[in-house]
Amino acid sequence: MLVYAPAALLFLVFCVRVARERRKFSNAVILGLAALCGLAAWVVQLIRSGSASGQAVAWAALVLGALSILVLTCFLFSNGLQMVRKEGRSPTNLLSLVAALAILAVVALVVMAVVVRTPVWVGVGTAAGGLAAYLAFLFLCFVCYAFLYGRQRVRRKADFVVVLGSGLVGGSTVPPLLASRLRRAQAVHARLAERGDAPVVITSGGQGPDEDVPESHAMADDLIxxxxxxxxxxREDRSTTTDENLRFSKAIMEKSKPDYRCVIVTNNYHAFRAALTARRTGLRGQVVGSPTAAYFWPTATIREFAAVLVAYKRTNVAICLLLVLGGVLAWWAQRNGS
Structure with a gap:
């Protein structure tokens, strides 16, 4: 059982860190490392057993992994086409298609490296495979922890409920995506009001260049x-980004009640990133999500993940450069060994 000790230790660290602060992306990475160590320990035990059943399980895992990649690629293509039909051909709506093409490109590069085995292809395949594995690991960590974060209960008491804005339709109409946030905010407000004083709802969102009124005003009108x-x-009517939503709302809350507590409402795909931003801005509160249309969720999740990568760009760029260096070393070793 000692082979599982690293996984158990990492999971213990994860539990302690979550108890102290849930709004950290490092929590997601530590949970992912715990799961990875647990999986590696299980594979080691299978290899050590030397039994036919162990080999069968190992082959089944490989086949399942290959099928998962195929199914994921087909799903992303299908979702990308659906997004284009329903939402238009904006760069954001093409993310699912881009992700599917990226998966196919990585698979092709790795296959070429295995088949051709020239120094250049080995180097390119090694770098591409390493980068893909790293990004896939981070993405799984992000999705799994975001799901867990979204399952937390709303705190028992809060002074404010902050609703983050999004774009308006026709310059003044609240779209379904934003309406779901407002309905969730009303439900959260009603639950909090049952436990004590009714909190104030802050609608947060400024006026975009194609909007007739600030988002916060349209949101307030919809609530009324x-x-x-x-x-x-x-109404907080100056913000244009999530960071500004939270910073400007924080200023309003601190002015009204310095020791405030709040609940922030956004869509479920955006909840974890909003929580990370809230922590960086020093805002005291948890984030809850409202339902999102199923077809919209994959593309939105990819966009949120990309935003998190950019938020930690120094670390990610450093690791990616190391993985590219690994590809260079593989090329050098293949060249000097052949």
Whole structure:
């Protein structure tokens, strides 16, 4: 059982860190490393057993992995085409298609490296495989931890409910995506009001160049139209990004109540990144998500993951350069060994 000790230790570290602060991407990475160590320990035990069943399981795992890549690629292609049909051909809506093409490109490079085995192809295949494995690991960590983060219960007491804005339709109409945030905010507000004083709802969002009114004003009007008391709404109408949403809302809350606690409402695909941003801005509160249309979720999740990579760009660039260096070393070793 000692072979599982690293996985158990990493999982213990994960639990301690989550108890102290849930809003860290490093929590996701540590959980992923714990799962990876556990899987590696299981494979080692299978190899040591030398039994036919162990070999069968190992081959089954390889086949399952290959099928998973195939299914994922087909799913991303299908989702990308659906996004283009329903949402248009903006660069963001093409992310699923780009991801599918990237997977095919990596598979092709690795296969060429194995088949041709020239120094150049070995180097390129090694670098491409390493980069793909690294990004795939981070993406799985992101998705799994974001799912776990989204399952947490709303805190028992809060002074404010902050609703993050998004674009308006026709310059003044709240779209379904934003409407789902507002309905979730109303549900959270009602639950908190049952436990004590009714919190203030802050609608957060400025006016874009193609919008007739600030998003926060349209959001407030929508809440009032759905029976929410106008006296419990505060409008933050200067922000244009998630970071500004949170910083400007934080200033409003600190001015009203320095020791505030809040609940931030956004869509479920955006909740974890919003939580990371809230931690960086020093905002005291948790983030909860509202439902998102199923077809929209894959592309939105890829976009959120890309934003997290950019937020930690120094670390990611350093690791990617090391993986590229590994490809160069593989090329050099193949060249001097042949």
């Amino acid at each position: 139209a759905h029976g929410f008391p106008a006296g419990l709404i505060e």
